[in-house]
Amino acid sequence: MTEIDSSQDTRSGAPARSRSSKPAPTIYDIAELAGVNPSTVSRALSKPGRISAKTEKLIQDAAKTLNYRVNPMARALPTGRTMTLGLIIADITNPMFFDVVRGAERAARESGYTLIIAESQESGEREAATAERVAPSVDGMILVTTRLADEQIADLAELRPLVVINRRIDGVDAIVPDLEPGIDQALTHLAELGHRSIGYLYGPSGSWMSSARWEALLAKSVELGMSIVEIGPGIPTLEGGRASMTRVAASGVSAVVAYNDLMAIGLLRAAQEKGLRVPGDLSIVGFDDIFGSDFTSPPLSTIRTPLALIGTLAVRRMLERIAADDRRPAHGSRGKAPAISTELVVRGSTGPAGA
Amino acid sequence: MTEIDSSQDTRSGAPARSRSSKPAPTIYDIAELAGVNPSTVSRALSKPGRISAKTEKLIQDAAKTLNYRVNPMARALPTGRTMTLGLIIADITNPMFFDVVRGAERAARESGYTLIIAESQESGEREAATAERVAPSVDGMILVTTRLADEQIADLAELRPLVVINRRIDGVDAIVPDLEPGIDQALTHLAELGHRSIGYLYGPSGSWMSSARWEALLAKSVELGMSIVEIGPGIPTLEGGRASMTRVAASGVSAVVAYNDLMAIGLLRAAQEKGLRVPGDLSIVGFDDIFGSDFTSPPLSTIRTPLALIGTLAVRRMLERIAADDRRPAHGSRGKAPAISTELVVRGSTGPAGA
DNA sequence: GCACGTTTGGCAACCGATTGACAGATGGAT
DNA sequence: ATCCATCTGTCAATCGGTTGCCAAACGTGC
Structure with a gap:
């Protein structure tokens, strides 16, 4: 009856991952x-x-x-490299997200990195919490449709290398498409069709991208001698687009550019249900060219944003930074205009004014 | 001039995560x-x-x-638990995947788990490699639109707890919707509209789900005294649907049920371009009710699969198994019919035969 | 054959947690 | 006041790799 025999159990603390x-x-x-x-x-x-x-x-x-x-976990411990990137998304319901994921996942995989997806939905508080939760297990984070305040984002950037998509913030790396070409083409296109007065369906009130789009539209329409009005803000969904119908009708514009395709499609349907002909009575231009935007009848004319490319570039930028072991944004990139161009895709929802 | 002073450097092997x-x-x-x-x-x-x-x-x-x-990595080492689940998807381009991710991500997050997304695209070889690469960093894997052979899947199941979506394999946990209700409703609906002869647009030739849908359709149409023919196989995309147009026309059927919504929409557009009226000359029923399937004109009638629910249930099943520290499929679940029901969503693409 | 520079492989500490075993502290009963 | 059961916190080993330092082995030139 020996009392001491535990010493022969050499693997007492073993993980016992799974029986059998x-x-x-x-x-x-x-x-x-x-x-x-x-x-x-x-x-x-x-x-x-x-x-x-x-x-x-x-x-x-x-x-x-x-x-x-x-074992990636065991390797990550001494090296501090997890070979994992986190994609933080406020609302996974937004279809533009999926194209971004496509680009990002591929770029990550090509470099041997793995992608973690985390949705934060709800408020900014929750989003910050999500990011902090994910931070320890990734080498860098990409914020997709963030609702965070600039300062919170800057805080996160202290924690881990950070790249933000579709938003520009001082001192933080950002991947933002160049809105000019697409908006130039869209407004020129509408002008050529005889539209003199257009409306912009504004997105969520705090959205950086929505006001960026508005600014660009405003500048260009002034240049073209068109009048333009803001309609909104509204929630960036089909429902939000629908809900704007009354205000659109009341505004008397002959064409509308929407913050995104979802709103454009919502408006399109609401207009048709009201008996308006599109594009006969109302021309509609969307933004992004998401999956399904060409399913509508008429198919939606829209300003395409290269979302997959944006995802890819966000990952590339991140990896460059990681390779340089750098916590600060890329070189002098802050002022450098991105070479990510938007372009107008003319389909069926735009036509001659007052036809 | 002491030669030995390295001893005071207590953190020589420190990670040096990032300067500053x-x-x-x-x-x-x-x-x-x-x-x-x-x-x-x-x-x-x-x-x-x-x-x-x-x-x-x-x-x-x-x-x-x-x-x-x-630090999740440090914790994972002694415990063998990564608190991470892997979602392996053959083709991230397939929109049905989005809804699955939605459900899965939320269910995982609610239980404190994180989701890793990996796409394998291409061949089965690549997919197996992807799964093996991901395996060490996750507690379990969910296969979404797998192209692997049964045996390869069984091998993976040895490696880590595994749940497969939309496919049934001996000895592997599966989440598969019950096709009966939706198919019953769809065929009854078509029968009531006077259709006697219908076609099934077959999906990819090796697809388990495509033949499951065919079997169910076949059984039900026999029961209803309708005639049904297979058209295909074809690739499960818009293009695949388009490409089937000639064969559909040649077959002389008055209604078509497609393997998925993408094919249905492709067919719908090809038919309209050929001057056919939908549903006047041809009724079309899709499968899944993906995002955008109601954007078409006419909006697509389709057999809805609760994809988000499937994602959720796959994660839940996985977590149950992990909680039970079990590598084998859930209890006697193999024979147990899942309570995930499909249902017909009648929209505009179905109408009276020969109208 | 010898001295010397370069490879090559081993030793041991370390990353950041977890956990079984154990000793000291605490408190209650007698 | 003494003893014992229980509670609390510490020790030390461990998970699976990585890496600085060093010594042995090796090859080379003279």
Whole structure:
């Protein structure tokens, strides 16, 4: 009756990941199989050249035999690199998000990074909390349709390298498309169709992007001698577009540019239900060219934003920064205009004024 | 001139996460501030009750002061729990995926889990590689539109708890909607409209779901005394739907049920371009009710699949299994019919036969 | 054959948590 | 006042890698 026998239990604190399954092989297993030291295995696997070709091959073979995969968690601990990027999105319901994800996921994967998706919905408080929760497990964060205040965003930027999409903030890296070309084309297009007076369906009241679009539209319409009015703000959904119908009708404009495609489509349908012909009685231009915007009848004319490209560029910028081990925004990029261009896609929802 | 002074460098191997930023606080920092042992901090933070209320408060306060966040990587190492779930998707371009993500992300977040998104596109080989790459960093994986062979899937299930969506495989947990109600309603609806002969636009040739839908349609149409033909297989995209137009016309059917909404919409547009009236000359029913399927003109009648719910349930099932520390599929669930029902959404693309 | 520079591989500390075992403190009963 | 059961906090090992430092092995030129 020995009272002390616990000493032989060498793996007492083992994870016991899941019953009935062998634990994943480690570099120690490889080391044993290959007859070398674990540190040699580590080097052979992650620092090609540091080890003699002979031993390296030996280790590679052993690794293959055991079907070894490096444990990213274990690696992240000493290196501080998680090889993971976080995509924080306020509202996952917004379809523009999906195109961004497409671009971002691919760019990340090509560089060996993994993408974490987190939705924060609701208020800014919640979004900040989400970002802080995600921060420790990622090397950088990309904010997609953020509702945070500038200052909160700056705070987050202290925590981890940060890139913001569709919003410009002092001292924070941003990926923002160049609105000019698309808006120039859209207003010129409308002018050529004889529209003299147009409306802008404003998005959410605090939205940086909505006012950026408004500013650009305003400048251009002045230049073209057109009159333009703000209608809104409104929520950036089908419902929001619908809800603006009364005000649009009351405004007497012959054409409307909406903050985004969702609002444009909502308006389109509400107009049609009211008996208005589109584009006969009202021309409508959307923004973004989201999936499905060409499903409508008439198909929606819209100012395309290269969302997938934006996602890709956001990841690239992030990775550049990480590679440079830099917490500050890219070089002198703050003033540099992005080469991400918008363009008008003419479909069926725009036509001659008063036709 | 001392030759030995390296001993004073206690943090030689420190991560050096990023210049110019204080490293994240650790439980050691808290322990120092609160004047207790790190292990006490660990317990205070993760095992409420194990520590006296007084010390616990002391530690909580210190943690708050330092704005401490537990490092998920460091925690994952000893526990073997990453608190992360992987969503592996073959083709991120497929919009049905969006709704699944919505449901899954929320369910995961509610339980404190984080979601990793990985796309594998291309072949099955690539998909298996993707899954193996992701496996070590997650507690479980959900396969969304997998192109893997049954056997490969079973292999992955050995690696990590696995849940498959929209496909049934022996010995693997699956979340599959009940096709019967929706298909019953759709065929009854078509029968009532006078359609006697319908076509099924088949999806990708290897697709489990496409043949499941076919089987159910076949059984029901026999029951209703309707004739039904397969048209396809085809790629499950707008283009695939378009491409089937010739065969649909040649088949002489008065109504078509498509494998998914994308194909249905493609067909709808091709038909309209050919001068056919929908639903006058051809009735079309889609499948899934994806975002945008009601944008078309006429809006698409479709058999709705509760995709967000499916995402949610997949995560729940996964978490149940993880909670039970179980690698095998849920209890006797294999035979148990899921309570996820489909239903027909009648919109404008279906109408009286030969009208 | 020898001295010397370069590879190559091993040792051990470390990343930030978790946890079994244990000792000291506390409090109640006798 | 003494003893014992319970509660509380500490010690130290551990998860699976990475890496600075060092010594042994190696090859080379003279």
